Amino acid sequence: MLFDTFRQAASATGTVKRFRQEGWLFPRRIRRWIGKGDLIWGPLEHCRVIQILHNPRYAGAFVYGRTRGAYRQGRKSFGLKVDRENWQVLIQNAHPGFIDWDEFERNQATLKQNLTGFGRDRRGSMPREGVGLLQGRIVCGVCGARMGVRYQVVGNKLEPYYMCTENPVRRAGKPCQSVRGSAIDEAIGSLLLECRTGRSRRRASCRRRDIRARQTGRRSTSEPTCPSSL
Numbered sequence: 001m002l003f004d005t006f007r008q009a010a011s012a013t014g015t016v017k018r019f020r021q022e023g024w025l026f027p028r029r030i031r032r033w034i035g036k037g038d039l040i041w042g043p044l045e046h047c048r049v050i051q052i053l054h055n056p057r058y059a060g061a062f063v064y065g066r067t068r069g070a071y072r073q074g075r076k077s078f079g080l081k082v083d084r085e086n087w088q089v090l091i092q093n094a095h096p097g098f099i100d101w102d103e104f105e106r107n108q109a110t111l112k113q114n115l116t117g118f119g120r121d122r123r124g125s126m127p128r129e130g131v132g133l134l135q136g137r138i139v140c141g142v143c144g145a146r147m148g149v150r151y152q153v154v155g156n157k158l159e160p161y162y163m164c165t166e167n168p169v170r171r172a173g174k175p176c177q178s179v180r181g182s183a184i185d186e187a188i189g190s191l192l193l194e195c196r197t198g199r200s201r202r203r204a205s206c207r208r209r210d211i212r213a214r215q216t217g218r219r220s221t222s223e224p225t226c227p228s229s230l
């Protein structure tokens with residue numbers, strides 16, 4: 001049913017939306033902790049659609065080496081995605097699939113095309129310039145997800161709005177909230193300036209103390225040492 005819906009919708013978000021509209025549920029296997037191994041039915045999520053469409057097993061192929069273990073200092077090991085040309089084993093038509101290999105390839109092309117406009121890789125990314133610089137840094141107070149930035153023409157200029165896209169992307173629902181970006185940018189800007197002014201004041205006071213200490217030939221033991229990083 002998922003593949004049929006994707007064939008019509010031609011997008012993962014469209015597929016999730018259709019499932020939601022029709023009230024269809026999708027099975028999910030519990031992988032750990034309580035109820036491990038049980039199958040539960042719930043609303044289909046965007047990440048699940050992507051996962052299934054990218055998995056060649058549903059197209060009847062046997063694959064080995066789609067991920068490899070990687071280590072980062074201070075963190076547990078994690079799986080790193082391997083490009084298709086570097087998969088160790090790929091056997092097409094190894095078993096009956098839900099779709100054939102040609103359709104799998106078409107789906108990959110469609111997903112790639114959709115990704116150029118909007119996708120997972122863009123989530124949390126920072127713009128290089130312009131307004132709305134806190135994209136991916138602002139956290140939604142309703143659901144806790146990181147908020148992206150959208151631009152809207154107001155008068156004759158582009159106005160940034162921080163928008164929570166968690167619900168639209170994951171569940172094809174409505175955004176939790178959107179907030180006018182200029183107000184937040186200004187508030188954070190003056191907060192940063194305030195912190196910086198405080199630092200400058202401390203640095204100036206340290207310098208004055210150092211000069212005084214040099215003039216008297218010794219540093220007062222009652223005064224704390226000025227950190228060099230200030």
Ligand SMILES: [Zn+2]
Pocket residue numbers: 140141142143144145164165166167176177
């Ligand atoms: Zn939210």
